[in-house]
Amino acid sequence: MSYLRLGLVALAGLAWFLLLPDYRTLGINLLLLAGWATAWDLLGGWSGQTSLGHAAFVGLGAYTVAVTGTSWDLAPWWGALLAMALAALLALLWGKLTFRLRGSYFVLASIAVAEILRLVAINERELTGGAIGLFIFDLKEPFGLDLFDRGVEFWLALGYLILVLAIAAFVTRGRLGYQMRAVREDEPSAEAAGINPEAVKLWAFAISGGLTALGGCLYGIVLSALQPQPLFEIHLSVRIALVAIIGGRGTLFGPLIGAALITVAAELFRNVFAEANLLIYGALIVIVVLFAPSGLLGEVHRWTVRRRYARGARG
Amino acid sequence: MPAALEAEAVTVTFGGLTAVNGVSLVVEEGAIIGLIGPNGAGKTTLFNALTGHVRSAGEVTLFGQRVTRLPAYARTRLGMGRTFQVERPFEGLTVLENVLIPAFLHTPDRREAETRARAALEQVGLSDRALQPSSDLNLARRRRLELAKALALEPRVLFLDELMAGLNPPALRDMISFVRGLADSGMAIVMVEHIMQAVTELCDRVVVLAFGERIAEGTPQQVTDDPRVIEAYLGVAEDD
Amino acid sequence: MEGLVPLLQNVTGGLLIGGIYALIGVGLSLIFGVMRVINFAHGEFVAIGMYLAIALFVDLGLDPYVSLLIALPAGLLAGWLIQRVVLARLIDSPGDSTLLATLGLSLVIANALFLLFGAEPRSIYLPYATATVNLAGIRLPVAQLIAGGITLAVITALWLLLNRTEIGRAVRATAQNRLGAELVGVNTRRVHALVFGLGMALAMAAGVILAPLLFAIPTVGSSYTLKAFVVTVLGGLGSVPGAIGGGLLLGVVEFLGASYLSSGYRDAYGLFAFLIVLLFRPQGLFGRETKRV
Numbered sequence: 092m093s094y095l096r097l098g099l100v101a102l103a104g105l106a107w108f109l110l111l112p113d114y115r116t117l118g119i120n121l122l123l124l125a126g127w128a129t130a131w132d133l134l135g136g137w138s139g140q141t142s143l144g145h146a147a148f149v150g151l152g153a154y155t156v157a158v159t160g161t162s163w164d165l166a167p168w169w170g171a172l173l174a175m176a177l178a179a180l181l182a183l184l185w186g187k188l189t190f191r192l193r194g195s196y197f198v199l200a201s202i203a204v205a206e207i208l209r210l211v212a213i214n215e216r217e218l219t220g221g222a223i224g225l226f227i228f229d230l231k232e233p234f235g236l237d238l239f240d241r242g243v244e245f246w247l248a249l250g251y252l253i254l255v256l257a258i259a260a261f262v263t264r265g266r267l268g269y270q271m272r273a274v275r276e277d278e279p280s281a282e283a284a285g286i287n288p289e290a291v292k293l294w295a296f297a298i299s300g301g302l303t304a305l306g307g308c309l310y311g312i313v314l315s316a317l318q319p320q321p322l323f324e325i326h327l328s329v330r331i332a333l334v335a336i337i338g339g340r341g342t343l344f345g346p347l348i349g350a351a352l353i354t355v356a357a358e359l360f361r362n363v364f365a366e367a368n369l370l371i372y373g374a375l376i377v378i379v380v381l382f383a384p385s386g387l388l389g390e391v392h393r394w395t396v397r398r399r400y401a402r403g404a405r406g
Numbered sequence: 407m408p409a410a411l412e413a414e415a416v417t418v419t420f421g422g423l424t425a426v427n428g429v430s431l432v433v434e435e436g437a438i439i440g441l442i443g444p445n446g447a448g449k450t451t452l453f454n455a456l457t458g459h460v461r462s463a464g465e466v467t468l469f470g471q472r473v474t475r476l477p478a479y480a481r482t483r484l485g486m487g488r489t490f491q492v493e494r495p496f497e498g499l500t501v502l503e504n505v506l507i508p509a510f511l512h513t514p515d516r517r518e519a520e521t522r523a524r525a526a527l528e529q530v531g532l533s534d535r536a537l538q539p540s541s542d543l544n545l546a547r548r549r550r551l552e553l554a555k556a557l558a559l560e561p562r563v564l565f566l567d568e569l570m571a572g573l574n575p576p577a578l579r580d581m582i583s584f585v586r587g588l589a590d591s592g593m594a595i596v597m598v599e600h601i602m603q604a605v606t607e608l609c610d611r612v613v614v615l616a617f618g619e620r621i622a623e624g625t626p627q628q629v630t631d632d633p634r635v636i637e638a639y640l641g642v643a644e645d646d
Numbered sequence: 647m648e649g650l651v652p653l654l655q656n657v658t659g660g661l662l663i664g665g666i667y668a669l670i671g672v673g674l675s676l677i678f679g680v681m682r683v684i685n686f687a688h689g690e691f692v693a694i695g696m697y698l699a700i701a702l703f704v705d706l707g708l709d710p711y712v713s714l715l716i717a718l719p720a721g722l723l724a725g726w727l728i729q730r731v732v733l734a735r736l737i738d739s740p741g742d743s744t745l746l747a748t749l750g751l752s753l754v755i756a757n758a759l760f761l762l763f764g765a766e767p768r769s770i771y772l773p774y775a776t777a778t779v780n781l782a783g784i785r786l787p788v789a790q791l792i793a794g795g796i797t798l799a800v801i802t803a804l805w806l807l808l809n810r811t812e813i814g815r816a817v818r819a820t821a822q823n824r825l826g827a828e829l830v831g832v833n834t835r836r837v838h839a840l841v842f843g844l845g846m847a848l849a850m851a852a853g854v855i856l857a858p859l860l861f862a863i864p865t866v867g868s869s870y871t872l873k874a875f876v877v878t879v880l881g882g883l884g885s886v887p888g889a890i891g892g893g894l895l896l897g898v899v900e901f902l903g904a905s906y907l908s909s910g911y912r913d914a915y916g917l918f919a920f921l922i923v924l925l926f927r928p929q930g931l932f933g934r935e936t937k938r939v
Contacts, residue, residue: 141742195684199875203917214910266510273507280494284508285482373753380747400537
């Protein structure tokens with residue numbers, strides 16, 4: 092069933108590419124945000140661990156590709172693999188240390204970790220170029236494709252989103268996905284069902300972080316001029332989390348819908364609000380929390396579950 | 407042949423308080439052991455120590471294997487199942503999904519897990535409610551769901567924490583014969599219970615706890631006649 | 647004695663800025679202690695205070711230390727309203743609802759400030775406040791001294807309110823046990839609104855005091871929110887005296903770390919301390935029991 096919807100996503104991407112060539116950069120941002128949010132949701136929605144530090148993975152991805160590309164002349168696809176491995180390691184260490192923290196403490200710790208990485212990126216000038224940043228001048232071309240061409244980047248971003256969705260679909264429909272939800276709902280009950288909550292959360296974090304970092308690699312290439320602030324800042328982490336929450340945590344397509352909705356709305360409101368279009372994020376999250384706590388798609392999902400049972404019971 | 411469950415000198419302390427003090431018991435396959443005692447005697451704490459939800463001193467072995475240092479999920483993987491006194495369904499998931507989760511213990515395959523889950527639902531009579539949100543169930547059905555979740559684990563030792571509480575007479579009778587059936591199929595059962603009807607009809611042996619210590623053990627009849635037990639419950643020894 | 651002067655300079659500087667951190671942290675700790683709410687918008691309340699002082703200074707020529715008298719009641723009222731209209735509905739909501747609501751609030755406020763004031767850094771130039779006083783070889787900026795004095799006064803007033811008045815008793819009762827307080831007749835809903843108002847007032851006061859010391863940009867709020875978290879975790883979430891200790895400690899750690907280790911990582915020292923305390927002593931350095939979040 093969801094393969095059909097994945098196909099629809101691909102088609103929509105194709106349509107955007109063909110019909111709106113002037114908006115390709117916007118499209119790339121939308122696709123990346125949707126991918127990051129879907130990856131975030133594996134930890135934040137399905138496993139119930141709200142992280143406000145996921146920008147750490149974005150920055151890690153971007154900088155790994157940039158640093159290995161410029162210093163070691165490493166092809167970006169190897170750089171991306173390295174970035175994902177580093178991201179998974181970071182997630183494991185980070186999770187091992189902080190999963191024992193209850194609820195909001197975990198959120199606070201996640202903010203601190205991302206902040207620390209941002210400060211490292213600013214201060215370690217030798218490695219990262221410091222506050223001035225790094226420039227990616229040229230990259231190896233896979234199959235002769237110019238990675239700095241917006242069209243190529245769009246397809247890569249679309250491919251990234253579809254990959255993330257596919258992995259998320261695979262994980263959440265299988266055993267790990269159910270275990271993640273059990274851990275989210277009730278840890279002692281999950282333990283009594285034979286689940287090791289820490290292991291499940293670590294898996295979720297590693298997959299989530301790795302996929303986010305992959306998007307970060309692409310983002311770095313798209314930007315080609317990397318600076319610590321926009322890549323590690325808390326506002327990016329917050330955007331990723333809020334998009335997933337508004338769209339619907341714990342649903343496969345909720346984060347995508349959230350990303351699409353907010354990116355388009357922010358663009359429309361840009362004329363009115365200029366740089367302050369993040370106001371929309373704030374207003375929407377308050378509305379969602381008050382009136383639709385499961386997010387847009389989440390509320391729809393809850394409604395359909397009830398209806399499906401009611402119909403079944405009557406029939 | 408090792409007993410299904412053996413507990414030796416299990417002791418649980420919280421801060422300065424000793425909730426369970428040196429309790430030992432043995433449960434054979436297919437046996438039903440009752441755990442009774444006045445409120446605050448330490449029954450649930452002992453329960454949690456045996457199932458691994460609480461740390462304890464002493465030794466606990468499952469089919470000859472030492473599990474004392476193992477956390478709850480590891481003991482579950484070795485054949486232990488339990489219900490919670492206050493049911494702990496996975497809210498936000500349907501009945502079927504609730505039982506699917508423990509069913510995944512023995513298989514990574516979704517379809518096979520679903521088959522086992524549906525079988526467990528069939529056993530407790532919740533098949534028609536498979537797609538219902540678990541948060542919508544009434545007490546009796548929540549109780550049965552709790553049981554189904556434990557049964558989906560295919561446990562060899564089942565811990566029941568006040569399974570009979572709050573059930574009306576027909577539901578109680580059904581549950582009693584259901585538990586009898588489980589034991590007959592070879593499952594070892596340890597049950598904390600206040601409902602005396604269930605204790606007398608089901609238990610092969612009863613262990614009585616008071617103030618964290620085992621004060622008596624025997625058949626239900628022996629235990630209810632024991633003056634020490636009566637004193638523990640009523641606070642006064644009966645003089646003949 | 648010579649070698650001690652730079653050390654004392656750092657320590658005093660740290661204590662003075664730490665006092666302001668304490669003021670910010672106390673509000674957050676109070677809100678958490680009584681309402682179990684993690685107020686993500688706390689830094690933005692500080693920012694509101696800063697911009698309020700700037701606006702009153704620029705438009706009406708009001709000295710910021712006079713604006714304080716406007717900021718305090720304004721903060722009280724605004725906080726009360728926010729709690730009543732938004733947060734009160736989420737009191738029994740699951741998990742991170744209030745966290746997300748205050749997060750949303752912080753975004754709305756930060757962006758509203760951007761719309762109103764633009765992105766250029768703003769500040770208040772007070773000629774008398776830029777002077778420094780020399781005390782035994784230690785240079786103390788007058789503005790910071792005034793800030794320290796006001797902080798002391800405000801915290802003392804808060805202490806008196808919490809410990810010597812009926813209202814204060816109601817607040818402390820609600821912090822210990824909401825249900826118990828209700829049972830003895832405390833209107834906990836009003837207490838919650840009051841406490842949130844107090845927290846906002848304190849934060850805004852800190853902002854007013856900071857206006858002559860620093861530049862204000864609309865995004866300054868989030869860094870103060872983070873600082874406030876560090877302070878309250880160091881001191882123990884929910885503990886007012888702990889927040890004071892935590893604030894002072896953070897100020898000193900920042901100054902010493904920046905002087906003796908690396909100034910680029912100034913903000914990181916607090917964050918490291920924060921993580922270490924969270925992981926190994928979650929009740930805080932000065933707290934006693936573990937607070938469940």
